[in-house]
Amino acid sequence: MVRAVPARLSRKNIPVSGYFGGYHRGNASERKLYLLLLSFRIRENVMANARNKTPSTSTARDSGARRSGAPKKVAITLRLDPDRARRLQILAETENRTLTNYVETALIRDLSLREEAARAITILAAPGTSSIIAPDDVVRGAEESDAAFARRRDLAVDLWSIPDNG
Amino acid sequence: MVPGAFVRVYFPTHEKPRKPGLLHIGYILANSPLEAMVAYTTSQPWPTGTPLSAGVRLFTAEEAKRLNQSRPFVLRLDVLAKLPMNPQWFPEIEKEGEGVIAVVPSRLQEELTDLATNLVRRRRDLIQMRGI
Numbered sequence: 001m002v003r004a005v006p007a008r009l010s011r012k013n014i015p016v017s018g019y020f021g022g023y024h025r026g027n028a029s030e031r032k033l034y035l036l037l038l039s040f041r042i043r044e045n046v047m048a049n050a051r052n053k054t055p056s057t058s059t060a061r062d063s064g065a066r067r068s069g070a071p072k073k074v075a076i077t078l079r080l081d082p083d084r085a086r087r088l089q090i091l092a093e094t095e096n097r098t099l100t101n102y103v104e105t106a107l108i109r110d111l112s113l114r115e116e117a118a119r120a121i122t123i124l125a126a127p128g129t130s131s132i133i134a135p136d137d138v139v140r141g142a143e144e145s146d147a148a149f150a151r152r153r154d155l156a157v158d159l160w161s162i163p164d165n166g
Numbered sequence: 167m168v169p170g171a172f173v174r175v176y177f178p179t180h181e182k183p184r185k186p187g188l189l190h191i192g193y194i195l196a197n198s199p200l201e202a203m204v205a206y207t208t209s210q211p212w213p214t215g216t217p218l219s220a221g222v223r224l225f226t227a228e229e230a231k232r233l234n235q236s237r238p239f240v241l242r243l244d245v246l247a248k249l250p251m252n253p254q255w256f257p258e259i260e261k262e263g264e265g266v267i268a269v270v271p272s273r274l275q276e277e278l279t280d281l282a283t284n285l286v287r288r289r290r291d292l293i294q295m296r297g298i
Contacts, residue, residue, distance in 0.1 A: 113216060120285055121221065121293045124183035124247040126255060129201050137198035141169045143272045152169065152279045156196035158286055159203055159246070162293050 078103065123162060133160040167202060167251060167264055169194050170275040172233060174265040176255050177206055178247055186255055191267060193241055195282060197251070205282075206245040209237045219244055221285045223278065233268040243282045 080088070085099075092102035138153040167173065171194045176186030192204035212224060221244030230238050249255040258265030270278070286293065 113213070120288070121244045121246060122180065123203075123293065124178045124180070124245075126178065126247065126249045127184050128250055129248045133196075133198050133201070137200075139167075139169055139197050139199065141269075141272065141275060144169075144275070145272070148272065148276045148279065151276075151283060152196055155279060155283045155286065156203060159196070159282075160248070 123159065131160065131163070133157055167194060167197055167256070167259065167266070168269055169196055170270045170272075170278075172207070172235070172267045172270070173204075173256060174258055174267070175204055175247075175249070176257065177204065178249075183247075189257070191235065191239070192247070193270075193278070195243070195246065195278070200251055202249055202251055202256075204247045204249055205278075206242040206247070207239050208242070209239045211238070212240055220288075221281060223281060233270065235267065241278070243278065243285060 088102060089099050092099045095102060097105070133156055135153050135157055138149075138156045140149050144152070172191050173194060174189060175192040176188065177190040177192055178185060179187045191207050193207060195203045195205050197203065212218060212222065218224075219242075221242065223241040223243065225233070225235075225239050225241060227238045230236070251259060253259055256265055
């Protein structure tokens with residue numbers, strides 16, 4: 001039996017058993033979209049089942065995470081329009097990642113950028129470096145004016161004196 | 167090594183601030199005969215749609231070319247490293263030229279000093295020192 005392909009595929013109208021019933025007749029991008037939406041639907045069902053499980057039925061990965069002391073991850077549901085989801089899937093494949101891992105990494109990157117933006121300066125100090133610089137030790141540039149050098153020397157003294165808080 | 171120079175340096179990472187990291191081009195903000203305060207540079211473009219952090223200076227392809235660099239780059243005056251001046255951190259320091267790629271003109275050096283000074287003065291409480 002050949003099923004009619006809906007005008008717009010979405011996660012809600014994708015039939016789980018429909019692939020060999022006609023969807024494979026579409027072009028390559030349609031087939032890819034179908035598989036992507038199908039994977040969302042299956043994952044959603046798995047996640048829904050997992051939420052209803054008691055702690056004793058947790059997966060090996062969960063217990064491994066607890067053994068290593070890492071906090072247990074929280075599952076969230078993400079709703080994306082098909083076009084964005086397809087583009088993300090392609091990006092994930094180019095980095096040899098799963099879509100879930102790609103989305104997680106992108107969110108972690110965003111968080112770290114925001115945290116970094118909230119700091120004014122990060123100074124990475126090598127072992128053995130001093131916590132003070134004498135103004136006379138600051139090296140002067142060949143063409144630097146007195147005023148410019150004075151400003152830069154003050155900056156150097158200031159930067160060197162910042163205590164370690166890392 | 168002169169202040170205002172772009173040099174080759176094993177810039178440490180946030181994760182391992184005590185160890186030399188990958189080879190990068192760094193900017194010598196200030197130095198004594200023994201140590202240098204180096205600012206991080208990267209040729210990775212600043213992410214589209216992300217506000218420019220205070221202390222970030224973008225260099226166009228034309229500016230980069232004038233500084234003997236082949237690609238546009240980002241100078242991060244908000245990511246600094248305090249490093250001893252030795253070959254462990256500056257691999258070419260004992261070679262001729264000391265690994266210096268270019269020295270900025272005095273006007274640009276002043277601009278960068280002012281950018282860093284304003285950053286330190288306005289947001290001193292948000293400075294993070296790591297690694298000692």
